[in-house]
Amino acid sequence: MRISVSRVWRNRHVNYRMRAATCKSCGSITFPYQPVCSRCRGRNVEPVDLRGTGRIVSYTVNYQYREGFDRQAPQIVALVELDDGPKVLGVLTDVEPEEVYEGQRVSAVLRRVSADSYHGIIYYALKFRPVRDGS
Amino acid sequence: MVKVFLTAASTFKVGRHYNMGFGDLAAEVISSLESSVRSSQIDAVVVASAYPEKTGDQVMLASKVVTQMGLGDRVMGLRTEQGDASGLVALAVGYSLVRAGLANNVLLLGMEKQSEFPSRRLNDIVAQNLDEVYAHGVGLTNHAVAAILMREHMKRYGHDYEYYASWPITMHENGKQNPHAYLDFKVNLETVKSAQVVSEPLRLFDLAPRADGAAAVLLSSDEFAPKVSDSRVEVGPVCSSTIRVDYEPRLLSAANSMRYALDAVGLSMSDVDLFEVHDSYSVMASMILEETGLTPPGRGLELLQHIPINLGGGLKARGYPGGATGIYQLAEMYGHLTGTFQGRKVENVEVGLVQGMSDLGETSLATVLRVM
Numbered sequence: 001m002r003i004s005v006s007r008v009w010r011n012r013h014v015n016y017r018m019r020a021a022t023c024k025s026c027g028s029i030t031f032p033y034q035p036v037c038s039r040c041r042g043r044n045v046e047p048v049d050l051r052g053t054g055r056i057v058s059y060t061v062n063y064q065y066r067e068g069f070d071r072q073a074p075q076i077v078a079l080v081e082l083d084d085g086p087k088v089l090g091v092l093t094d095v096e097p098e099e100v101y102e103g104q105r106v107s108a109v110l111r112r113v114s115a116d117s118y119h120g121i122i123y124y125a126l127k128f129r130p131v132r133d134g135s
Numbered sequence: 136m137v138k139v140f141l142t143a144a145s146t147f148k149v150g151r152h153y154n155m156g157f158g159d160l161a162a163e164v165i166s167s168l169e170s171s172v173r174s175s176q177i178d179a180v181v182v183a184s185a186y187p188e189k190t191g192d193q194v195m196l197a198s199k200v201v202t203q204m205g206l207g208d209r210v211m212g213l214r215t216e217q218g219d220a221s222g223l224v225a226l227a228v229g230y231s232l233v234r235a236g237l238a239n240n241v242l243l244l245g246m247e248k249q250s251e252f253p254s255r256r257l258n259d260i261v262a263q264n265l266d267e268v269y270a271h272g273v274g275l276t277n278h279a280v281a282a283i284l285m286r287e288h289m290k291r292y293g294h295d296y297e298y299y300a301s302w303p304i305t306m307h308e309n310g311k312q313n314p315h316a317y318l319d320f321k322v323n324l325e326t327v328k329s330a331q332v333v334s335e336p337l338r339l340f341d342l343a344p345r346a347d348g349a350a351a352v353l354l355s356s357d358e359f360a361p362k363v364s365d366s367r368v369e370v371g372p373v374c375s376s377t378i379r380v381d382y383e384p385r386l387l388s389a390a391n392s393m394r395y396a397l398d399a400v401g402l403s404m405s406d407v408d409l410f411e412v413h414d415s416y417s418v419m420a421s422m423i424l425e426e427t428g429l430t431p432p433g434r435g436l437e438l439l440q441h442i443p444i445n446l447g448g449g450l451k452a453r454g455y456p457g458g459a460t461g462i463y464q465l466a467e468m469y470g471h472l473t474g475t476f477q478g479r480k481v482e483n484v485e486v487g488l489v490q491g492m493s494d495l496g497e498t499s500l501a502t503v504l505r506v507m
Contacts, residue, residue, distance in 0.1 A: 011268050032269040038379065058290070058382070060282035062334035066259040069274045077279040077334070079287075079382050087382055089280065091273055113273055125273045 002068070003116040003123050015125040018052045018108055020086065021045040031086045052108025052126065054082035061097045068114045080106055080128055093127040105131040139233045140360035141368040141504060142240075143171035143353040144466035149317040149454030151250040152347040157184075157193060160246050160349035161200045168242075171353050172206075175363045178238035179211040183225035183245040185218050185458030189260040190248045200244060211238075215458075218264050219415065221245070222461020223491040223500035227373040229354045230502075239359045243352050245459025249345040257345060264494055277494050278342065280380065282334035284495075285418040288384035289336065292433030296336060300327040301436050302417040303340035303451050310452025313478035315463075317346050317454030341417040343449070348456025350463045366473045371503035372399040380495055384433075386419065388499035390426035393490055396501035404429055408484045409471055410444045411464045413492045413499070414451050423490060446471065446479045461491035461500070472506050 013019035014032040021030045023037035024044040030037065037045050059078040069075065076092040078100070092100065093111055106128040113125045145167045147160060155163070165172065182197040193199075197212030215224040222245045229241035249257055258276050265271045265280075288294065303322060310316035322340060330339035354370065355363050376391030389412075397403055404427045414420035417436075424435030429442070438444065447453045447467040450460060468487040470476030485506045492499035 011272065014268050015272060032266065058283050058286045060279055060286060060334045060337070061332075062276060062279040062282065063331075064258055064276065064278050064333050065255060066262055066274060066276055067253075067255045068259065070255070072274065075274065075276075075279070077275060077283065079283050089270065089275060089283065089382070091275070123272060125269075127273070 003114065003121045005121060008121070008123055013047065016110060018050040018126055019047050020050050020084070022048045029085045031088055050082055050084045052082070053131070054080045054106060056100065056102055056104045056106060057081050057087065058102065059092070059100055076100055078106070078128060090126070090128040092129070094129045099130070107131050137234050137236055138357040139230050139370045140355050140357060141352055141370055141465065141469050142175070142355040142360050142363040142366070143168050144351070144469040146315045146350040146463055146466045147348060148315045149346050149348040149456050153250065155347070157187065157191060157196055157246055157248065158199065158203050160347070161203065161244060164244065164349045164351040165204050165242070168351055168353060171363050172242070175240040175353065175355060175359060177206055177210055177240045177242050179213065179229070179232055179241045180206065181225040181229050181241060181243050182212070182214045183221040183243065183458045183462055184214060184247055185216055185221045186247065186249070186260050189263070190251055196246065217498055218493040219457050219460055220491055220493045220498050220500060221458030222464065223373060223489070223502070226370070226461065226465060226502060227375065227500065230370060230373050233354050233356050239356045240363070241354045243354065243462055244349070245351070245456065245462030246349045247457035247459045248347050249457055250347050261345070261494065276334070278334045278337060280495055281342070281416040281418065282337040283382060284384060285336055285341070285416065287382060288418050288421065288433070291384050294433070296328065297324065298436065299341060299417040299421065300324055301439060302414065302420050303327050305439050306414070306445060306449045306451035309446050309479050310448025313447045313453055316448045316452050317344060318448070318452045337416065343415050343451050343455035346454045346456060348454060348459050348463065350459055350466045352462060352465045352469060367507045368469055368472045369505050369507045371396060371505065373500055373502045374399060375498065375500045377498040380497055384422060386422040386426055386496045386499070388496055389423045389490060389492060392499040392501040393426065393488060396488065396503050400503050400505070402486060402503060406486050407488045408443070409446065409468070409481065409487045410442060411468050411487065411489045412445060412449070413460065413490055414445065414449045415455065415494045419496060420449070443481045446481065447476070464489045464491055465504070468504050472504055
């Protein structure tokens with residue numbers, strides 16, 4: 001079995017809802033969610049689901065994919081500055097490499113990322129899609 | 136207080152060793168240290184290896200080395216794993232054992248097998264460096280992260296691609312003279328510029344080639360060192376810094392670890408005769424060198440004109456044997472300090488700074504080796 005069912009289940013909030021940790025003591029926001037604040041080491045953190053919208057700061061078109069991600073090549077990876085604060089690295093979807101530009105608005109969407117074809121387990125997670133007029 | 140000396144070193148050519156497993160690699164490098172191993176009583180073996188569970192279905196590497204090599208039933212076997220920083224973490228462990236008086240002689244053995252699978256499988260294994268909950272699962276790769284850092288570095292400092300090409304060109308010149316280098320050939324600007332795109336703007340020559348390798352060094356206390364070797368290469372405290380990647384084109388972990396290591400022995404950057412740095416990517420080499428403060432921000436690679444750096448070819452040309460890398464760096468620096476290095480040399484090397492880190496620089500370690 002290549003994909004752990006319990007791991008998929010355990011991480012569902014991060015990967016389906018973009019769950020981050022907000023520190024009630026120092027205010028810092030950490031994505032993905034973790035039970036402690038890295039900045040002040042306090043345990044007074046609360047889960048917050050980020051809106052998943054932001055803009056592209058930087059991006060790369062990656063041709064050396066990982067095993068299990070063959071169908072997604074070439075993979076466009078972007079550094080996204082979220083409207084909620086943190087910068088995250090994300091995989092872009094529903095866009096061709098030549099259509100991507102810095103400053104582009106993007107929004108997180110749920111996508112099928114990988115699958116364990118033998119056991120029928122599917123790994124869903126968030127990717128980013130450009131926000132287009134009317135979408 | 137006990138002092139720690141480096142008393143012997145051995146490296147095996149980095150490459151695609153399809154006919155060798157971990158046991159064969161260990162035998163190769165330890166056998167070539169046989170006289171030193173015989174004249175010392177080894178108390179511990181610290182194996183630095185990052186990915187053996189995935190690349191070789193193996194754990195307990197250190198215990199297996201102890202029994203295979205017949206080192207004795209009192210020898211303690213340990214393994215360090217901090218990704219590609221494992222080598223210098225092994226040094227930190229060995230150094231601590233000797234310094235604390237718990238061991239007189241410690242063998243550090245770096246071993247990695249990375250040629251067994253196609254690159255897409257290896258990329259998957261190395262992606263274990265990324266965070267567990269989000270980044271690994273969504274399919275990110277180390278190369279894509281490094282490409283983003285390179286793009287940010289280019290934007291911040293206004294560099295075009297050619298700026299970074301000076302690194303592989305120089306490293307291949309150095310590697311050509313190193314008998315243990317994996318890529319022992321020269322490259323020119325045209326070759327580098329027109330190489331295959333890995334992850335824009337990263338091209339093939341901007342990343343270090345992962346391959347198989349093994350290297351070993353022996354640490355001895357000041358009391359035992361003269362029994363093993365005539366050379367007097369003292370190891371300074373092994374200093375470390377760990378900082379989460381924030382996609383800014385800087386390497387504060389490298390800056391801190393190098394500064395702490397120099398402070399610990401009362402020296403400064405300008406006292407260093409030779410640098411050995413962890414060039415997992417050309418942009419990483421640039422950022423590490425910028426953190427020395429010996430060059431204006433963003434122009435680290437210009438230091439190649441002024442100071443000897445990675446004379447064995449670095450990760451780029453000597454090759455990138457994963458968690459064993461730090462042990463190669465130590466072994467090569469030992470060669471320079473004792474005048475025994477079989478490759479490009481410079482005169483009068485008395486102070487060497489060795490900096491090693493994880494692939495993307497989340498954690499960096501450094502130490503100063505000195506002829507006393």
